[in-house]
Every structure is written in structure tokens, then in C-alpha cells.
Amino acid sequence: MNTLEKVAVEDVFHQQQQHVAKQKLTTARERIALLTKLKNALPAVKDKLVEALAKDVGKPAFEVGYMEIAGLAAAIDQTCASLETWMQSETRPSAIDPKANIEIRPEARGVVLVIGPWNVPFLLALEPTVAALAAGNCVMIKPSELTPHTSKVIKEFIPTVFAPEVVSVVEGGVEETTTLLQLPFDHIFFTGSPNVGKVVMAAASKNLTTVTLELGGKSPVFIDKSADLKRAATAIMHKKIINGGQICIAPDYILIPEDIEYAFVAELQKAAQRLLYNNGKFTGGDMSHVINQRNYDRLKGLFNDAVSKGAKVAFGGTFHDDVNQIEPTVLINVPLDSKIMQEEIFGPLLPIIHYKDLQEAIDYVNKGSKPLALYIFSKENKAIEQIVAQTTSGGVTVNEAMLHVFDPTVPFGGVNGSGMGAYHGIYGFRELSHLKTIYYASDAPLDETLYPPFDKKQKN
Numbered sequence: 401m402n403t404l405e406k407v408a409v410e411d412v413f414h415q416q417q418q419h420v421a422k423q424k425l426t427t428a429r430e431r432i433a434l435l436t437k438l439k440n441a442l443p444a445v446k447d448k449l450v451e452a453l454a455k456d457v458g459k460p461a462f463e464v465g466y467m468e469i470a471g472l473a474a475a476i477d478q479t480c481a482s483l484e485t486w487m488q489s490e491t492r493p494s495a496i497d498p499k500a501n502i503e504i505r506p507e508a509r510g511v512v513l514v515i516g517p518w519n520v521p522f523l524l525a526l527e528p529t530v531a532a533l534a535a536g537n538c539v540m541i542k543p544s545e546l547t548p549h550t551s552k553v554i555k556e557f558i559p560t561v562f563a564p565e566v567v568s569v570v571e572g573g574v575e576e577t578t579t580l581l582q583l584p585f586d587h588i589f590f591t592g593s594p595n596v597g598k599v600v601m602a603a604a605s606k607n608l609t610t611v612t613l614e615l616g617g618k619s620p621v622f623i624d625k626s627a628d629l630k631r632a633a634t635a636i637m638h639k640k641i642i643n644g645g646q647i648c649i650a651p652d653y654i655l656i657p658e659d660i661e662y663a664f665v666a667e668l669q670k671a672a673q674r675l676l677y678n679n680g681k682f683t684g685g686d687m688s689h690v691i692n693q694r695n696y697d698r699l700k701g702l703f704n705d706a707v708s709k710g711a712k713v714a715f716g717g718t719f720h721d722d723v724n725q726i727e728p729t730v731l732i733n734v735p736l737d738s739k740i741m742q743e744e745i746f747g748p749l750l751p752i753i754h755y756k757d758l759q760e761a762i763d764y765v766n767k768g769s770k771p772l773a774l775y776i777f778s779k780e781n782k783a784i785e786q787i788v789a790q791t792t793s794g795g796v797t798v799n800e801a802m803l804h805v806f807d808p809t810v811p812f813g814g815v816n817g818s819g820m821g822a823y824h825g826i827y828g829f830r831e832l833s834h835l836k837t838i839y840y841a842s843d844a845p846l847d848e849t850l851y852p853p854f855d856k857k858q859k860n
């Protein structure tokens with residue numbers, strides 16, 4: 401970023417800083433009008449987005465439609481329907497003086513920086529923006545540089561909807577983000593990897609800026625003996641191939657009793673065939689490719705490392721170097737010390753680990769970083785409750801995968817290594833608000849018993 405560009409970014413930031421006092425005072429009706437304007441503009445950007453995401457990551461148009469566009473429209477609808485209620489202050493008598501009144505008022509945080517990832521680049525830049533606008537903030541968006549065509553679409557789209565003092569976009573990569581992170585934002589909403597999350601949090605600490613960190617990690621799948629294996633296999637394979645497995649809450653690895661592993665792998669293979677093959681021939685068009693060469697090589701490295709340490713390829717293992725695509729690949733007998741069991745996979749490779757008893761599997765998960773998502777396939781309530789109660793994760797879906805992220809009324813976020821803070825629905829509104837307590841004192845006589853001078857009081 402040259403000096404002129406840096407000055408331009410700082411100018412936008414100062415413009416937003418000056419404007420935010422006005423933005424904070426906007427009514428529910430004004431905020432709903434702003435969000436409705438965004439929703440109404442979505443159909444016009446859809447085709448450009450489909451084209452950009454096809455170029456950036458080979459994302460099928462259908463996935464763009466339901467994830468990037470419909471997902472955002474649903475979040476806007478839900479916000480607009482409830483915003484007036486969310487904005488209301490909580491009022492009640494004080495617990496220390498029933499004649500005094502308490503108000504707890506959600507107040508905008510101020511100027512918010514939204515840093516987006518590349519994997520769902522439109523939705524994950526704009527959904528936090530919707531929450532921030534609902535709460536009365538101004539927003540600077542930094543989309544991911546790894547999806548440059550989509551970043552350009554966002555850069556051109558936002559000024560057609562918002563004035564720059566309300567929402568603006570700064571494009572760029574590490575250098576530009578580093579510059580942005582030096583500015584004293586009132587809040588930073590970051591979606592990305594745990595490693596960069598640490599960089600963001602360290603930078604935020606210099607200004608004591610609050611942060612929301614939506615990170616990733618290894619999301620395990622527990623399957624027990626009572627599970628419906630066909631249903632489990634279909635759900636897991638489907639969620640593993642969305643976006644080419646490049647989803648923060650994609651099933652990362654499977655934990656299963658050894659005696660049902662073979663039957664389960666057979667079901668997984670049938671599911672992969674149904675979803676992505678035509679008469680046994682891979683039809684790659686319905687699955688995004690790996691985002692770039694670096695990640696493609698990284699995934700190949702994970703695969704080769706596991707195989708060299710003794711893992712067996714149950715099926716898949718075909719790498720299409722010309723298009724950076726990997727056919728859904730299931731690995732069994734995977735050594736726990738292989739790299740594929742140490743880092744977030746973020747691609748269509750699926751290792752399977754067996755366990756003898758459920759407690760052993762729970763203990764294994766608890767040794768690692770707290771997952772963003774955790775999945776359980778079982779018909780036994782006791783087993784389900786044992787896993788839910790003894791593990792910690794951002795969220796859980798039972799007998800399916802990922803569905804908790806699609807319900808716009810529940811909090812979505814990680815815990816420690818997988819993130820902090822949550823959003824979606826009212827949780828996003830609150831995350832982007834400061835809850836300000838206002839104490840309206842009663843006209844009861846002043847309680848002077850606690851006032852100095854204390855000498856005389858201590859003697860009494």
C-alpha cells in the first residue's frame with residue numbers, strides 16, 4: 401500500500417468516525433430501510449457474483465445462489481422482522497433501590513472493521529456487516545484477496561447501496577490488513593484461520609479494541625453402533641464436498657467403532673458416487689476446486705504424509721493437477737501422529753479413526769483444540785448426551801451435519817481455539833452492540849452513611 405492509498409484509507413476511517421455519532425442515533429425504521437436496500441440490490445449482483453466465484457474457486461452457481469445470496473437475504477429478513485424488539489432497552493426497578501429505575505440500552509459500538517475469508521467470501525463479508533448495521537455501526541469491509549474477482553464485485557457493489565461514511569470497502573492482502581489493523585477501530589469482526597486470528601487479536605489489544613473471532617479447526621464426527629449408517633454417510637459426504645470441503649464447519653474426521661467401519665465406508669463410497677459421479681466417472685462440475693496451488697499442495701502433502709505413515713486409501717485419492725481438484729478421498733488406518741490428524745484439513749479428504757469405547761473417543765477430542773463444530777450420529781440418547789456433556793465445541797448437530805449454522809435464530813461461533821463471540825440473529829446484534837447501563841436515581845433522601853469523613857463513623 402503506497403502512502404497515497406494509506407492516506408485514502410485513513411480518510412475513509414476518519415469520515416466514518418465523524419459520521420458514526422449520527423449513525424448510532426438511527427431508528428429501527430431507518431436501519432431496516434438500509435438493510436432492505438441491500439436485500440433489494442442482491443438480484444442485480446447475483447450474476448456477477450456467480451461469474452466471479454466460478455473464476456475464483458469454481459463454485460457451482462447453485463451453491464452461490466443458496467449460500468451467498470439466499471443466506472444473506474434470509475439474515476436480512478430475520479433482522480428486519482425483529483430489529484425493533486432487539487433495539488428496545490430493558491427497563492426495570494433497581495435491585496438496590498426499588499424506586500430507582502434501570503435501563504440497559506444496546507448502543508452501537510462505533511466504527512467496525514469486518515475482515516472476511518475467501519471460502520464464502522460474499523456472505524462472510526456481508527453477514528457481519530448486516531449485524532453491525534442493525535446495531536447502528538459504520539463498517540469498513542476488507543474482503544479476502546484470495547478471491548480477487550469476488551473482492552472486486554464487493555468493492556463495486558457496496559457503493560451502489562451505501563454511502564462511504566456508512567459502509568466502505570478496502571481491498572488487499574496481508575499488507576493492507578496490517579495497515580488497517582493499526583487504526584483504532586471500536587470493534588473488529590474477523591473470520592479466518594486461528595493463526596491469523598492471533599495476529600488480529602494482538603493488533604486489537606494495542607487499542608483495546610473488542611474482537612469477534614470466527615475461526616476454524618478440526619470438527620470431529622462421532623458415529624456409534626446405533627447410527628443409521630446410510631443416513632450418516634450421505635449427510636457427511638454431502639457436507640464434505642460443499643465448496644470442495646473448504647467450509648469452516650465441514651466434518652474434518654470420523655470417530656467410529658472398528659466393527660462398523662467397513663459398512664460405513666461402503667455407504668460413504670455409495671454416497672460419493674450418487675453425488676459426484678456419473679456411471680463411475682467423476683463429474684467435477686458440482687464441486688469447487690481447491691482455492692489455490694498452495695492449498696492444493698498442502699492437501700497433497702497431508703495425503704502423502706498419512707499414506708507414507710501407513711494410512712490406507714479406502715476410496716478416492718485421485719488428484720486432478722490440471723484443475724486443482726481432488727476426488728472425495730477416505731483414508732482408514734490413519735496414524736494419529738500424521739499431519740492430517742494435526743491440522744484443519746479444509747478439503748475433500750476424510751480420515752477415519754476407530755475407537756473401542758466412546759469415552760476413549762471423547763478423551764481424544766478433548767486433548768485437541770476446542771472444535772468449532774461437532775457432529776454426532778446415534779440413536780442412543782445416553783450416548784448423545786455423554787458426548788454433548790463431556791466435550792466443548794462452538795456448536796453441535798446431531799444426526800446431520802452443519803445444520804446449526806443455517807438456523808438464523810441460534811448463536812454461531814467458536815470457543816477458544818475456534819473463536820470467540822457469536823453472531824446470527826439477536827446474537828449478532830448484541831455482539832455488535834455495547835450494553836450500556838443507565839441508572840436513574842430516585843428522589844429518596846441521599847444516603848450519607850457511606851460519605852466521608854469516616855473517622856467519626858468508624859468510632860461508632
Ligand code: NAD
Nearest residue numbers: 516517518543544573574577592593596614615616617648
Ligand atoms: P485467513 O486467516 O488466511 O485469511 C482471513 C483474512 O485475514 C483475509 O482477509 C486475509 O487477507 C487476512 N489475513 C491473512 N493473513 C493475514 C495477516 N498475516 N495479517 C493480517 N491479515 C491477514 O483465512 P482464509 O484462508 O481466508 O479462510 C480459511 C480459514 O477461515 C479456515 O481456518 C476456516 O475454518 C476459517 N473460517 C471460519 C469461519 C467461521 O465462521 N468460523 C468461516 C469461514 C472460514
